[in-house]
Amino acid sequence: MRHLDPDYTSEVDTIDEQSWYKALQEFDDANIYQTWSYAAVMCARRNMSHLILRKEGDIMAIAQARIVRLPVINVGIAYVHWGPLWQRGVTETNAETFRQAVRALRNEYVCTRGLALRLFPILFDDGAPGFSTILAEEGFSPCSTEMRDRTILMDLGPPLADLRADLKRNWKRNLRVAEEAGLEIAEGSSDELFKTFIEVYKKTVARKKFMEPNDINQYRLMQAQLPEKLKMQILLCRSGEGVCAGLIWNALGKTGIELFAATSDVGMVSRGSYLLRWKLVEKLKESRFAIYDLNGINPIRNPGGYKFKSELAGKNGKDVYFLGRFDSHPNVVSSWCVQLGERLRDRYRTLRTLSRLGPDMKISE
Numbered sequence: 001m002r003h004l005d006p007d008y009t010s011e012v013d014t015i016d017e018q019s020w021y022k023a024l025q026e027f028d029d030a031n032i033y034q035t036w037s038y039a040a041v042m043c044a045r046r047n048m049s050h051l052i053l054r055k056e057g058d059i060m061a062i063a064q065a066r067i068v069r070l071p072v073i074n075v076g077i078a079y080v081h082w083g084p085l086w087q088r089g090v091t092e093t094n095a096e097t098f099r100q101a102v103r104a105l106r107n108e109y110v111c112t113r114g115l116a117l118r119l120f121p122i123l124f125d126d127g128a129p130g131f132s133t134i135l136a137e138e139g140f141s142p143c144s145t146e147m148r149d150r151t152i153l154m155d156l157g158p159p160l161a162d163l164r165a166d167l168k169r170n171w172k173r174n175l176r177v178a179e180e181a182g183l184e185i186a187e188g189s190s191d192e193l194f195k196t197f198i199e200v201y202k203k204t205v206a207r208k209k210f211m212e213p214n215d216i217n218q219y220r221l222m223q224a225q226l227p228e229k230l231k232m233q234i235l236l237c238r239s240g241e242g243v244c245a246g247l248i249w250n251a252l253g254k255t256g257i258e259l260f261a262a263t264s265d266v267g268m269v270s271r272g273s274y275l276l277r278w279k280l281v282e283k284l285k286e287s288r289f290a291i292y293d294l295n296g297i298n299p300i301r302n303p304g305g306y307k308f309k310s311e312l313a314g315k316n317g318k319d320v321y322f323l324g325r326f327d328s329h330p331n332v333v334s335s336w337c338v339q340l341g342e343r344l345r346d347r348y349r350t351l352r353t354l355s356r357l358g359p360d361m362k363i364s365e
Contacts, residue, residue: 001111010104030253037225061086061101123323140326154292168311178275189231201262237272245272257293
């Protein structure tokens with residue numbers, strides 16, 4: 001265990017849900033994966049934990065962890081997904097705040113509770129050259145066996161007219177086709193819209209035969225628990241033949257992110273997905289968000305999806321890799337058990353999906 005620097009203190013599980021949401025909205029890097037509702041659905045309230053880092057009494061960083069314990073053996077892991085949150089409107093990144101936050105997390109979950117700790121911070125390899133060093137110095141090592149996630153970040157700073165002008169020619173042409181098709185857009189956060197989206201989404205999954213990266217029904221449960229201001233938003237595109245495309249997105253901090261997308265057979269013709277993405281750009285600009293995270297690309301596994309997203313972002317897009325996931329373990333036995341448990345879990349999920357979708361299944365972004 002390493003002590004925090006003199007000006008810093010940390011506290012664990014002293015905050016209630018309402019206060020957590022109030023603190024969450026103070027951070028530029030706030031995201032849906034650090035909402036109370038996300039952890040409550042994914043791991044149940046008894047298995048969630050919240051850490052607060054203060055400097056001279058002021059909140060400087062927060063982090064929500066999901067605790068998972070392996071059955072029979074006394075080994076567990078704390079997951080911090082897209083955390084800690086530590087960026088608060090400063091013009092220069094304060095790396096020391098990040099260092100103290102990850103130190104506090106390791107002190108609590110690894111040193112005190114004897115858990116493995118996995119961090120997946122919102123850091124990218126192009127803009128965080130010193131953060132890998134900080135993580136190593138604080139007792140974390142990268143998960144070397146996995147491919148790092150990759151995404152496109154679209155800068156929403158330019159005027160809307162310039163963003164449209166910067167669309168790639170093919171994307172711009174398809175957007176015009178959609179705009180001239182007489183499509184109607186429904187939007188909101190109601191459960192009815194969510195349910196309608198799921199109907200189209202399931203058909204999309206079945207048609208494309210891909211493995212769902214997330215269980216959309218869990219997100220529907222989260223939606224019911226999220227405060228109104230933080231709820232996911234649903235966009236549906238309707239033609240004369242019914243709903244032809246849909247999009248679920250969320251925006252917190254400075255970034256808007258698309259979470260799920262679906263297109264019916266009719267939508268492939270009407271280009272409804274182009275109209276919805278552009279509608280989202282307009283809404284994010286209107287609400288003064290700085291970045292549109294297109295949430296995952298893989299030019300090799302999904303070249304069509306990569307082309308679609310890169311042509312939307314145009315020259316305002318930045319293709320980035322996440323810095324990655326980082327682990328800290330209390331001992332060798334913990335490391336070995338966690339790796340074995342995760343391999344078995346991943347194999348089970350893959351076999352279950354294969355049995356449902358058949359041999360032509362593909363991995364989705």
